Amino acid sequence: MTAVLGISAFYHDSAAAIVVDGTIVAAAQEERFSRVKNDSRFPSAAIAYCLREAGLDTGSLDYVSFYEKPLLKFDRILENYCAFAPRGFRSFRRGMPSWLKQKLHVNREIGDALGGEFRKRFLFAEHHESHAASAFFPSPFEEAAVLTVDGVGEWATATCGVGRGNRVELTHELRFPHSLGLLYSAFTHYCGFEVDSGEYKLMGLAPYGEPTYADLILERLVDVKPDGSLRLDLSYFNYCYGLTMTSPRFHRLFGGPPRPSDSPIEDRHLDIAASIQKVTEQILLRMAQHVHDQTGLRQLCLAGGVALNCVANSQILRDGPFEQLWIQPAAGDSGGALGAALLVWHQLLGQPRTCGAAGGASSSDTDSSTETAPSSGGTQPMDAQFGSLLGPSFSVAEVRACLKENGAVFYELPDERAVSERTARLLADEKVVGWMQGRMEFGPRALGSRSILADARSTDMQRVLNLKIKFRESFRPFAPAVLDEWTDDYFEMPRGQRSPYMLLVADVARARRKEIPDDSEPHGLDKLHVSRSEIPAVTHVDDSARVQSVDDVRHPKFAALLRAFNEATGCPLVINTSFNVRDEPIVCTPQDAYACFMATGMDALVIESFLLLKDEQPDAARPSAPREHEAPASGWSSGGDTSFVEIPDDPTPRQLRIFGGGLVVIAVGLLIVALALATRSLVLWRTMAAVMSGLAVVYVGFPSLRRSILRTWMQVTYPLSWFGSQLSMALSYYLVLSPIGFCMRLFGRDPMLRHGDREAPTYWCDRQPPPERDRYLRQF
Amino acid sequence: MSDRPDNEPQPREQQQQTDDLGSLVETPQLGIVAEFWGFLKDNKKWWLLPILLALLLLGLLAVLSSSGLGPFIYPFV
Numbered sequence: 001m002t003a004v005l006g007i008s009a010f011y012h013d014s015a016a017a018i019v020v021d022g023t024i025v026a027a028a029q030e031e032r033f034s035r036v037k038n039d040s041r042f043p044s045a046a047i048a049y050c051l052r053e054a055g056l057d058t059g060s061l062d063y064v065s066f067y068e069k070p071l072l073k074f075d076r077i078l079e080n081y082c083a084f085a086p087r088g089f090r091s092f093r094r095g096m097p098s099w100l101k102q103k104l105h106v107n108r109e110i111g112d113a114l115g116g117e118f119r120k121r122f123l124f125a126e127h128h129e130s131h132a133a134s135a136f137f138p139s140p141f142e143e144a145a146v147l148t149v150d151g152v153g154e155w156a157t158a159t160c161g162v163g164r165g166n167r168v169e170l171t172h173e174l175r176f177p178h179s180l181g182l183l184y185s186a187f188t189h190y191c192g193f194e195v196d197s198g199e200y201k202l203m204g205l206a207p208y209g210e211p212t213y214a215d216l217i218l219e220r221l222v223d224v225k226p227d228g229s230l231r232l233d234l235s236y237f238n239y240c241y242g243l244t245m246t247s248p249r250f251h252r253l254f255g256g257p258p259r260p261s262d263s264p265i266e267d268r269h270l271d272i273a274a275s276i277q278k279v280t281e282q283i284l285l286r287m288a289q290h291v292h293d294q295t296g297l298r299q300l301c302l303a304g305g306v307a308l309n310c311v312a313n314s315q316i317l318r319d320g321p322f323e324q325l326w327i328q329p330a331a332g333d334s335g336g337a338l339g340a341a342l343l344v345w346h347q348l349l350g351q352p353r354t355c356g357a358a359g360g361a362s363s364s365d366t367d368s369s370t371e372t373a374p375s376s377g378g379t380q381p382m383d384a385q386f387g388s389l390l391g392p393s394f395s396v397a398e399v400r401a402c403l404k405e406n407g408a409v410f411y412e413l414p415d416e417r418a419v420s421e422r423t424a425r426l427l428a429d430e431k432v433v434g435w436m437q438g439r440m441e442f443g444p445r446a447l448g449s450r451s452i453l454a455d456a457r458s459t460d461m462q463r464v465l466n467l468k469i470k471f472r473e474s475f476r477p478f479a480p481a482v483l484d485e486w487t488d489d490y491f492e493m494p495r496g497q498r499s500p501y502m503l504l505v506a507d508v509a510r511a512r513r514k515e516i517p518d519d520s521e522p523h524g525l526d527k528l529h530v531s532r533s534e535i536p537a538v539t540h541v542d543d544s545a546r547v548q549s550v551d552d553v554r555h556p557k558f559a560a561l562l563r564a565f566n567e568a569t570g571c572p573l574v575i576n577t578s579f580n581v582r583d584e585p586i587v588c589t590p591q592d593a594y595a596c597f598m599a600t601g602m603d604a605l606v607i608e609s610f611l612l613l614k615d616e617q618p619d620a621a622r623p624s625a626p627r628e629h630e631a632p633a634s635g636w637s638s639g640g641d642t643s644f645v646e647i648p649d650d651p652t653p654r655q656l657r658i659f660g661g662g663l664v665v666i667a668v669g670l671l672i673v674a675l676a677l678a679t680r681s682l683v684l685w686r687t688m689a690a691v692m693s694g695l696a697v698v699y700v701g702f703p704s705l706r707r708s709i710l711r712t713w714m715q716v717t718y719p720l721s722w723f724g725s726q727l728s729m730a731l732s733y734y735l736v737l738s739p740i741g742f743c744m745r746l747f748g749r750d751p752m753l754r755h756g757d758r759e760a761p762t763y764w765c766d767r768q769p770p771p772e773r774d775r776y777l778r779q780f
Numbered sequence: 781m782s783d784r785p786d787n788e789p790q791p792r793e794q795q796q797q798t799d800d801l802g803s804l805v806e807t808p809q810l811g812i813v814a815e816f817w818g819f820l821k822d823n824k825k826w827w828l829l830p831i832l833l834a835l836l837l838l839g840l841l842a843v844l845s846s847s848g849l850g851p852f853i854y855p856f857v
Binding site for chain 1: 793794806808809812815816823825828831837841842
C-alpha cells in the first residue's frame with residue numbers, strides 16, 4: 001500500500017487530500033472544520049480527517065506533497081517589489097511578516113502538523129502542475145488537452161499542455177502580472193465584492209447588464225492575441241504594489257471609485273459585470289482554441305479558479321472546438337491538494353491510470369462510494385472523482401447523539417425510501433429543507449450532501465431563500481439539481497453533456513419557458529421579478545440555469561429524492577443551494593447543520609434518516625443574521641499582521657522557558673553593569689537592574705504567575721516592538737531592496753513584462769520540460 | 781481503452797521509479813538557507829543576495845519575537 005498526502009495552504013481555501021494506491025480516499029477544505037470561510041491557515045483539521053478516513057497515522061504515510069513551490073513564489077514577490085520600489089512598501093510590510101514567520105517555513109509547518117512522526121522529505125509540485133494534475137488524472141479521458149487559469153501561482157497565471165496516460169505535460173504559460181484571473185478579480189473588487197470569494201457574485205450579476213464596456217476593456221486594459229494570450233496595461237491596476245486591485249486611472253475610466261460593499265448596485269455596475277464576463281468568455285474561448293490547435297485533441301480538462309466560471313465553461317463547450325469537457329470540481333486552490341497527491345502517484349511513481357471506470361472509494365459508512373459503470377443517461381464515461389463526495393460522513397448513532405444533546409425534537413424514519421418520500425412531500429408543500437446525507441462535498445459547490453433544497457416551481461422561492469434563509473444578495477440565482485435522465489428535457493445542455501458538478505450553465509428548454517414580450521422586459525435588477533419559465537426559481541434573467549445533473553451512480557440518495565419528488569409533483573428537479581448562510585462555510589457536522597437550521601428560516605431538516613420540523617423545535621428562535629466571523633484578510637496582500645510580535649493568549653511551555661531564560665540573563669547582565677558602574681552613581685542602571693532582578697526572582701519563584709508576567713511584559717513593550725519591526729522593514733525596503741530594484745531597472749531588466757508588444761504574434765511563453773524527480777524535493 | 785497504454789511504464793520500471801523516489805525522500809531535509817542558496821545558484825540570481833540577507837535578519841527578528849524573546853529585543857537593542 002502507498003499513501004500520498006497532498007496539502008494546499010496559506011493563500012485561500014487551504015485543504016488536504018489523501019490518495020491510497022491511486023484511489024482518492026478523502027479530501028476536504030479546512031474551512032469546513034474551522035468554520036472560517038476560505039480559511040487559509042494550515043489545514044491541520046483537514047489532514048487529521050484525511051488520515052482518519054484512510055485509517056492511517058502520520059507514520060504510515062509514504063509521501064507528503066505540497067501544492068506549490070514557496071521559494072519560487074517568494075522570488076516572484078521580491079522581483080515584483082524590485083520592479084516597483086520605492087512604491088509598494090505598504091504591501092511589503094503587510095505581507096512580509098507572514099512570509100518570514102510562516103510561509104517560508106513550510107517544512108516546519110508540515111512537520112509540526114504531522115506531529116514530527118513523518119521523517120521523510122516533503123515533495124513540492126508547481127502550483128499549475130497541481131491544478132493540471134487535479135484536472136486530468138481524475139478525468140475520464142485517456143488523453144486530453146489541459147488548460148489551467150487562475151490569479152497567479154508562482155509565476156504562471158495560466159498554463160496549457162496535454163495529459164496522456166499517467167503524465168501531464170504543460171508546454172506553455174502566461175506569467176504574472178498578466179493574468180485573466182486577476183483581471184476578473186480587479187472588476188470583482190471594483191464592483192464591491194470581495195476578491196477571491198466574490199467572483200461568482202459578479203458572474204451572477206452579469207446577466208442583468210449590457211456589455212457596453214467590453215470594447216473599452218479590450219482597447220485600454222488588456223491586449224488579447226488571437227490565441228488568448230494577454231498583456232494587461234498595468235497603469236490601470238494597483239495589485240502589484242498596492243493594497244487594492246485597481247488604480248485611480250481605472251476609476252476614471254469607469255466613471256467613479258470602487259463601489260463600497262454596502263452601497264446600492266447601480267446600472268453602471270451591472271454593465272461592467274456584463275462586460276468583463278463577456279471579455280473573460282472571449283479570452284477563455286481563444287485559449288481553448290489555442291490549446292486545441294496545439295494538441296489536436298477532442299477532450300479538454302480545466303482547472304484553476306477561473307474554471308469555476310461556469311458560464312465561460314459552457315461557452316467553451318458550446319462554441320469551442322472540444323467535444324467533451326471535464327472540470328475539476330474543486331478547481332480553486334483547494335483542488336491543488338488533490339492534484340499534488342495525484343501527481344506523485346502517477347507522474348513521479350509512474351503508476352498507471354485506469355480511465356472510464358474508477359475503483360471504489362473508501363468510506364466509513366456511506367453508500368456513495370463505488371463507481372464502475374457509466375451514468376445511465378450521460379454521454380461521458382465515469383470519472384474518478386466519486387461525485388466529489390470525499391469529505392466526512394456521520395453514523396446514525398452520531399447524529400442521534402448530537403440531536404439529543406441539543407434537545408431537538410426529531411423523528412427517525414424507517415428506511416431510505418421513507419426519507420425520500422417524506423422529504424419530497426415537504427418540498428412539494430413549498431417547505432425549505434436542509435438536507436445532509438453521507439459524505440461532504442469537496443469543492444465550493446453543494447452537490448446534494450450538504451444542501452438546502454426547495455421547490456423550483458415556486459415563483460416566490462428565490463426571494464424567500466435569498467433573504468430569509470441565506471441572508472444574501474437578492475440578485476443571486478439558484479441552481480437546479482435535475483435527474484440525469486430528465487436533463488435534456490428541461491435544459492439545452494451544450495453538446496448534450498452532463499453537469500454532475502454544477503460547473504456548466506444551459507438555457508432552460510424553450511418548451512419550458514414563458515414568452516416575455518420585449519416591451520414588458522424590465523430594466524436592470526428589476527428583471528429579477530419576472531417569472532420566465534415553469535421553474536422560475538432557477539431560471540436566471542437570461543433564461544439560463546447552472547445545472548447539476550444527478551445520477552444514481554454518483555449520488556443514489558439524492559437521485560432517489562428527486563425521483564420521489566417527480567412522482568409526487570411531475571417535476572424531476574429541485575433548487576439545490578449550499579447548506580450555509582452568507583459568508584459562512586458549508587456545514588460539515590450534524591451540529592453545524594442543526595445550528596444553521598435553527599438560525600435561519602428553514603422549515604425542516606433531514607440528517608441521514610432523522611427528520612426535524614422547525615415549528616416543533618423547543619428553541620425555534622426567529623431567524624437571525626449570521627454571526628460575524630473574523631476571517632483572515634483575503635485581499636491581494638494576504639496576511640494583515642504587520643508586526644513580528646504576537647501576544648499569545650496562552651503561551652506555550654517553550655515560550656515560557658525561553659522568556660524565563662532571557663529574563664534571568666538580562667537581569668544578571670544589568671546587575672553586572674550596575675555593579676561595575678557603581679562608583680559613577682548611575683541611578684538609571686541601578687533601578688533597571690533592581691526591577692529586572694525582582695521580576696526574574698518572582699518569575700522563577702512563582703510558576704503560577706509566569707503566564708501573566710509574560711503577557712503583561714509583551715503588552716507593555718508592544719508599542720516599542722511594533723515600531724521596531726516597522727522600522728526594520730522600512731530600512732530593508734528603502735535602503736536595500738529599492739536601490740537594487742532601481743539598478744535593475746536602469747539596466748533594462750523588466751520581469752513584469754510591462755511593455756506589451758502589440759506586434760508580437762503571441763504572449764504565451766514556452767515552459768521547461770517536466771523536471772527531474774529530485775527537483776520535486778526542492779522548494780523552487 | 782486498454783488498462784495499460786503503450787506509453788505507460790512496465791511494472792519493473794514502475795518499481796524502479798518507486799524505489800528511486802522512495803530513496804530520494806529518505807535523504808536529509810534541507811534547511812531554508814540551503815534551499816535559498818540552491819535557488820540563487822541554479823537561477824544565477826546573485827543580485828537577490830543582499831535583499832535575502834536583509835530579510836534573513838528580519839527573519840531572525842521574527843523567529844526571536846515569536847519564540848518568547850521578543851520582549852527583550854526591541855527595548856534593549
